[in-house]
Amino acid sequence: MFSLPNKATIIEVGPRDGLQNEGKLVSTENKLEFIEALQGAGIEEMELTSFVSPKWVPQMADANEIVSAVQKTGRQFVLTPNEKGITSALQAGAKAVAVFVGVSDSFNKKNINKTTAESMEALKPLILKLKQDGLFVRACISTAFYCPFEGAIKPEATIELCRQFVEWGVDELSVADTIGMASPQESYALFNDLVEAFPDVLMTAHFHDTRKMALANIFAALQAGVSRFDSSAGGLGGCPFAPGATGNVATEDVVNMLHRMGIETGIDIDRLCEAIAKIEPHVSSSIATGMYTLYKNRA
Numbered sequence: 001m002f003s004l005p006n007k008a009t010i011i012e013v014g015p016r017d018g019l020q021n022e023g024k025l026v027s028t029e030n031k032l033e034f035i036e037a038l039q040g041a042g043i044e045e046m047e048l049t050s051f052v053s054p055k056w057v058p059q060m061a062d063a064n065e066i067v068s069a070v071q072k073t074g075r076q077f078v079l080t081p082n083e084k085g086i087t088s089a090l091q092a093g094a095k096a097v098a099v100f101v102g103v104s105d106s107f108n109k110k111n112i113n114k115t116t117a118e119s120m121e122a123l124k125p126l127i128l129k130l131k132q133d134g135l136f137v138r139a140c141i142s143t144a145f146y147c148p149f150e151g152a153i154k155p156e157a158t159i160e161l162c163r164q165f166v167e168w169g170v171d172e173l174s175v176a177d178t179i180g181m182a183s184p185q186e187s188y189a190l191f192n193d194l195v196e197a198f199p200d201v202l203m204t205a206h207f208h209d210t211r212k213m214a215l216a217n218i219f220a221a222l223q224a225g226v227s228r229f230d231s232s233a234g235g236l237g238g239c240p241f242a243p244g245a246t247g248n249v250a251t252e253d254v255v256n257m258l259h260r261m262g263i264e265t266g267i268d269i270d271r272l273c274e275a276i277a278k279i280e281p282h283v284s285s286s287i288a289t290g291m292y293t294l295y296k297n298r299a
Contacts, residue, residue, distance in 0.1 A: 005227040007264045009045060011174075011204060012038055012251055014279075015066075016047035016079055018236030020059050024284040028062040028069075035070055037275030038233060042267040043251075044074030047098065047230075051078060051085035067092040077138055081112055083126055096136035098174070099123055103158050104147035107178070111142070116161070124168055131169040138172040139165040140206070145190065146181040155190050159197060172202035174230055177217065180210025184220035191224035206230035207249045208237075214249035215257055222263075229254060234276040234287040250289035252276065270295065 015035050019026055031049075038046060048070055054061035067078060067089065078094045080086040089097055101119045102108040108116045130137050143150075144158045162173050175194065177187070187205070195203055205221040205228070207214040218229055232248035255267050273295035280287050 004222050004261060005263060007266075008222070008227045008229065008258050010043060010251060010254065010265055010267060011077075011228065011230045012043045012046040012233060013206075013230050013248060014038070014233040014236050014251070016049050016060070016077075017230075017248060018232040018234070019283075020050065020057050021237060022059055022283055024282070025059065026279070026282045028065050030279065030282045031062070031066060032069055034233075034275060034279040035066075037278050038272070039071060039073050041269075041271035041275055042265075043272075044266065045077070046074070047077045047079065049078055051080050051088045051092075064088065064092045067094055075136065079140070082122065086126055086130070090135075096138065097130060098138040098140050099127065100140035100142060101161065102142040102147070102178075103153050103161050104143040104150045106149035107143045107147050110149070120161075120164060124164075127165070127168045127170060136172075137170045138174055138204075139170045140174045140176065141165075142176050142178045144175045145177045145186055146179055148179050155193060158190065159193060162194060162198060166198050166201055170201065172204060172228075173198065174204040174206050176206035176230075177208055177214075180208035180214065182207070182217055183213065184216045187217040188220040188224045191221045191226050195225040202228060204228040204230055209235060209247060209249045215253060218249065218254060218257070233272060234279065234283075234292060235289045236279075236283065236287070250292070252291040252295075253289055256291045 049063040049066045050060045051063045052060055075096050077096045077098045078089045079098045080089050105115045108114055108119055127137055143153055146152055203226050205226050207217045231251040231254045233251045235247040235250035237248040252272050255265050255269050258265055273292050276292050
């Protein structure tokens with residue numbers, strides 16, 4: 001067996017990335033119940049919501065209410081696409097923010113109507129100010145492996161984009177296989193280079209399970225030295241601006257795999273499944289991931 005960490009950190013993205021593309025509007029009360037149950041399962045880092053235009057992402061229209069009401073335990077992120085979003089997030093009481101940009105120009109234009117270079121130019125002064133004010137900043141790197149419009153992304157392009165964020169002082173890089181096309185070999189190669197290039201920055205891997213290779217990609221990233229992983233309870237999610245992207249890798253399946261390998265997460269998988277059971281009636285499709293299916297059958 002390759003050298004693996006004793007512990008790993010799960011960053012739960014279900015309340016934000018998991019629900020953002022959900023067609024059935026989920027009430028603020030149900031979201032808060034979901035978040036509280038996830039925290040009760042032992043999840044200490046979570047994406048709560050995003051401060052984006054409700055015109056484009058109606059599911060996130062209650063961002064202010066979520067941030068104001070949620071129990072502040074552990075590190076709770078909010079996604080902020082621009083200065084307006086950052087201002088709103090800080091006014092609501094957010095202490096950790098996530099910014100995002102796609103390596104692919106085409107994806108970036110579809111997402112926020114800017115090229116990658118234009119996005120970076122706009123983000124730089126915002127990130128510098130956030131760090132000056134002592135906030136935790138997470139940079140989410142979309143289409144790090146493949147783009148739905150441009151195909152394969154050169155690893156050098158992803159590494160260079162990450163380098164700019166590191167130079168501006170971000171605390172964490174969340175590097176995403178946005179449409180779930182990466183192979184374990186590609187996962188290992190890119191994350192090995194990133195960990196080597198940026199040893200002082202928290203490195204997080206974000207995989208979608210479009211082709212059922214997310215767990216294999218996580219295992220490859222573990223071997224490359226990554227011990228932080230984004231995942232979504234119930235496998236909920238999918239990017240509304242990335243055709244073909246299905247759900248995120250399911251938190252319960254990631255936790256099960258890690259625990260079976262002797263890697264601790266601090267998460268109680270039964271209570272995690274209980275949290276999923278709370279949100280399932282409020283989303284448009286039934287949840288049928290491996291560990292959750294076993295849980296329901298047992299229950």
